[in-house]
Amino acid sequence: MLSAQDLALDYRSGSSVAHAVDTVSLSVDQGSFVGLIGPSGSGKSSLMYLLSGLKRPTRGTVAFEGRDYGKISTPGLMRLRRQRYGFVFQQHFLVNYLSALENVMVGAVRRNHEAVAYAQELLRRVGLGDKLRQRPYQLSIGERQRVAVARALVHRPAVIFADEPTASLDQATGLEVINLLADYRTRGGGSVVVVTHDPAMLTGADWVLQMRDGRLSPA
């Protein structure tokens, strides 16, 4: 479903070149849970940006359902992210002046009753059924991140990209979040790509890839 071939991302600074991602090839099948692990600066987040279309690669290709990103315009890539991908970041990035439910609805592509009902269900599923109207500042950090997960799921994306979703959470809460994501693989049929530096979070992954110095190797 999502594949990358000889993917590379270079950062140039004067005459020196840093290889954030160095000739990486991989494939993410539908309904799979892929974990990317590696130390800080290993290029795992950069790889995720390339896979999700947030960045264009220096070399190589990324394709989603056979469509090469290189042949998709920037607005086209935006639409792809908006409609087919879901994102969870290390920070929750909730909109302060919106309630938990409204924040979830920010991710919705269609804002009809069905979408609202689904958003409510998602919040219930993440244990926030009684906090639909709460504002982010009224929630704990773990709760906020769960709202962020619900926001990533609300439009039923094909792939969820989670970049260090548990970094600011304690172990137990982190695992709850990871389980929610993993649950989507089985319930929604979507794929999940989780980037983390904590191997404990990837116990449920179908396969885990190790990133080191921009290169990929099986863990």
Add this chain to the structure above:
Amino acid sequence: MENPLSLWHFYLRNKRKVLPVVGILALAILGVVVTDSLLASARETAYATFGSYQKLILVAPRATRDQDLANPLADSLTQLREVQLKVDNLDGPGGLSAYYDAVIALPARVRAQLPAVQQLQIDAANARYYAARLRGDLVPLGDLIVRVQRLQAEQKSFDQLVQQLTQNPSDPRPLISYLQQHQTWLQSVLPDSAQLGRLQAAVGNASSDAAGLQQSLQAMGRDTTNLNAAGQSVANIPIPPSPSGTIDQFKAALDRLTSSLGAIQAPQPGLDKLVADSARIPGTAFVKRDAYSNLDINLLAGNAQFDLYGFDQPGMGQLLSLYGDKVVAGRLPRADANEIAVSEEIARSRHVWVGGKVGNAIDELDRLPDTFTVVGIIRGPTRLGVIPLDYLTEHYLFERRYQGLVVVPQAGHEQAVHDQLQGLIANSAFRLFDWPYIKGKIDSLIANLDVINRFLILLVTIVLSLVVGLLNNLFFRQRMNEFGLLAAVGYSRWGLILRVAWESLGVTLAAWIIGVGLGVAVLSWFNLTFIVPHGLLMNIFDWNVLALHTLPIPLMVFVFGMGTVAWQLLRLDPISIIERRD
């Protein structure tokens, strides 16, 4: 459920951030509405105050040298000064003072000549003495002369005897007869020795006395010459000035003064003819002599002089009929009375009603002599004020001097009558005041305020644009996470810009509506509490002001605020926001 990113949510949930911006903008718009409306009020009030000119032409005396009261007085003064100079000259060099000094010095100078006179007296006395003596001396010599005369007579008898004897030498009878006849005579002719002695003495005395007489006469001659010289000096007194010339000049100056004073009292030259000629201009409804005056009133933009028409009684009625005005309280002024009737707005402006007083005794800026009593209040579409012509011209020299006339053209003939009037007055000491002229002056006055007002609006707009632009940027930075996330999850940049644009538009629109609404409220209150009571005019719902003049502020603020945010949104890198660890 509505869109969570709807404007409603945004405004409702960001009241604390949005309301100050709305408030600032609304206050600025309120300020513009109020200042603009006050300016418009000043213009409208000024138009209304001088609205009477829309239907009449005032022909007023122009300030010229002939017209100026000061000039005939100055001429008279010049003449009087000349007379004064002449009078001063009487006492100047060679004048009365010198004459007086000479007369005063005369006795001393005469006394100084007294010794010479006394010497002359002595010399004259001596001369008389010697002359008398000489006459005495000559008495004996007279006897001798008689004897000689006798001898001369005897010379003839003797010559006859000689002739007879020559003819008849032998006849002795003539000789004997002669001797017999002249024996006694001969004895008397020949002096004796005593007589000779006296003669000799007399001759000696006479010689001495003659010398004395001669000396005395010579002394008298010298004395007389000296006295004559001294006498001339004594008699050399200045000739007193002749009064006739000075009196003539003085009289001429007084005549000119009288003439000047007469000219002052007369109306300006040419007025009667102009009144008559104006009435004959085709298209003229009526013409009235006008002893115009002014009342000092406030027009918001500053004090102004409201024109009062000094008409006769029929003229007052005609003037009110011309504009459709009516007396709603009291009556029109009576003839030859210090009374006035004014429009109610003007009365309010001066805080007077029937029975009230106006005039320069009350307000020094009133060009209305002494005190006039308000006897009537006029109401109608045009603001008017009337005073009696005769009272002004009969009681006040200046008003009599500065009369004008009012020419009322028939509808549609305004320009033609104006042109004809202009031709009539030509270069004479009059000038025309009509509506285009007055309106031009008002517009010119307001134009300066307009420029200041526009400058202020521009300044406010620029400052507000900067302030709101900075606030927008600040607000935008606070929402950077929101925009970063939305960009990351696939919201388009232009979509985000449009969203911000709607947000800004809503804020500025709300501020505009609130500002205009507040403006209307403030103006309504101000209108009731100040404008109307002061006889001013204000159009609260002037759409030019409310709509057009206030728009630049929200428009500029929107454009500037949006411009800066849009620029940042276009440069937004969602990854840099995602990767932030703050």
